[in-house]
Amino acid sequence: PTEGEVVLEVEAIRKEFGGLVAVNDIGFRVRAGEIVGLIGPNGAGKSTTFNLITGVLPATCGEVRFLGKRISGLSARAIARLGVGRSFQHVQLLPGMSVLENVALGAHLRSNVGVVAGALHSERAREAALLHEASRQLQRVGLGDYLHEQAGNLALGQQRILEIARALAADPVLLLLDEPAAGLRYKEKQELAAVLSQLRAEGMSILLVEHDMEFVMRITNHLVVMDFGTKLAEGPPVEIQSSPVVLEAYLGG
Ligand code: ADP
Numbered sequence: 001p002t003e004g005e006v007v008l009e010v011e012a013i014r015k016e017f018g019g020l021v022a023v024n025d026i027g028f029r030v031r032a033g034e035i036v037g038l039i040g041p042n043g044a045g046k047s048t049t050f051n052l053i054t055g056v057l058p059a060t061c062g063e064v065r066f067l068g069k070r071i072s073g074l075s076a077r078a079i080a081r082l083g084v085g086r087s088f089q090h091v092q093l094l095p096g097m098s099v100l101e102n103v104a105l106g107a108h109l110r111s112n113v114g115v116v117a118g119a120l121h122s123e124r125a126r127e128a129a130l131l132h133e134a135s136r137q138l139q140r141v142g143l144g145d146y147l148h149e150q151a152g153n154l155a156l157g158q159q160r161i162l163e164i165a166r167a168l169a170a171d172p173v174l175l176l177l178d179e180p181a182a183g184l185r186y187k188e189k190q191e192l193a194a195v196l197s198q199l200r201a202e203g204m205s206i207l208l209v210e211h212d213m214e215f216v217m218r219i220t221n222h223l224v225v226m227d228f229g230t231k232l233a234e235g236p237p238v239e240i241q242s243s244p245v246v247l248e249a250y251l252g253g
């Protein structure tokens with residue numbers, strides 16, 4: 001996609017869990033080369049919104065379009081293959097495996113390797129191609145010195161970046177990151193912000209959920225604010241920061 005083109009369009013999606021409306025007819029867009037923040041208090045419906053976009057949960061109604069094509073109703077695997085990558089709210093690495101192997105596992109889903117590997121007859125050649133792609137993604141995010149380290153031995157900040165590398169190995173157009181900075185030290189947050197800025201500069205589109213407002217203000221182009229499943233506001237971070245409605249949701253209530 002070219003810069004500014006709409007990559008993700010969420011239109012009036014809704015999710016009910018029994019009587020609870022977790023996501024109440026939410027709509028927003030993400031454009032190419034943009035980092036959009038999805039913010040709101042705990043229980044606002046942010047993770048559920050991610051699950052609806054990525055096909056982990058079926059929406060009660062509404063529609064999600066990715067690169068102009070309807071993806072609602074497709075399986076999580078099919079959506080990932082189309083180019084929607086994600087990380088989860090809690091680290092989901094295989095701690096006993098190497099950094100390189102963790103990323104190689106992400107690479108076989110949908111990859112640059114796919115086309116090449118299809119032409120490679122031997123299992124060994126295919127595996128070598130996967131490892132090569134994994135190594136390339138790890139260099140890209142600054143983890144090139146840790147390829148053979150056990151994932152569980154990395155600092156939390158590095159594990160979060162490793163999860164991003166794993167998602168990148170599937171060659172996504174859009175990345176969804178659920179609280180990537182949670183629990184990180186100040187310096188780790190800065191390193192994460194640098195990685196995300198670099199990805200954006202390379203044309204990646206990113207939708208992220210994050211509570212750390214300083215981090216969000218520094219990194220995002222656009223914010224969508226949710227509370228009790230509803231979209232309260234959206235706009236440029238500087239406007240949102242001083243919006244009475246948003247201050248009320250965070251400080252009032
Ligand atoms: P957030 O990520 O903004 O903190 P969630 O999307 O996780 O919020 O949750 C939104 C609401 O939906 C909460 O009230 C939560 O308890 C409820 N919820 C989330 N997932 C489920 C589920 N699988 N079954 C029932 N209720 C759920």
Ligand code: MG
Pocket residue numbers: 046047048089
């Ligand atoms: Mg959440």
